[in-house]
Amino acid sequence: MTDYTDDERKTLRDAGFGAMMLVSQADPGFFAMFSESMAGAKAMAAAPAELRDLFKGGGLPSVPKGGAAEVESTVLGQLQQAVQILQTKSPQDVQAYKDVVIAACDQVAEAKGGVQDTETAMIAKVKAAVGA
Template sequence: MTEYTDEERQTLRTAAFGAVFLVSHADPGFFASFKESIAGAKALAGASPELQSVFKSGGLPEVPKGSPAEMESGVLSALQQSVGILQSKAPQDLTEFRTVISGACDQVANASGGVKDTETAAIAKVKSAIGA
């Protein structure tokens, strides 16, 4: 099992839950966001035990605060940092991390009334940040 610092775990969690948050909030509306958040959580739960232990550790995940642009920038930064963390500490998990994050974003976008252009744009930013 890979040992991560508390800061690295928080970065990985912020990246995963932040990616779901970005796509979910690209389609406004409470019920859409609720359905999409559940879809995203289910997708993250399908990760390997190693990644699941990171996603589930440390209490509630933190999404960067501020304006929508600041939140997006913070999440994309966490995604890029996560790739670096995994490349250096657990390169065997990097492909799966990319697959899980990409899959979660796709499931979120499809969870409520089809994929909107705003969701497609958010997914493209997430996938670019993780090199998927």
């Protein structure tokens, strides 16, 4: 198991959950939020064991503060940092992390009423941030 600092664990975790949040907020709806959260959580639960443990531990993820553009910028920056952390400490997990985050975002988008253009655009930004 890779030895991450607490800050690195937090970044990896917050970035993954933040990406799902961005996609969910791209097509807002109070009731949709619940089904989208469950869909994204299922994708994260299917991650390889070490990544799954990162996503499960540490309590609730931090939610960035600020307006929509600031939150988006923060999360996309966290995703870039997460990939850098993995490239340094656990290069064998980089692709798995990217795959899990993208799968979770795809499932969030598909969870309620089909994928909207705004969700597709946000997923493209997430993919760019992780280098997929």
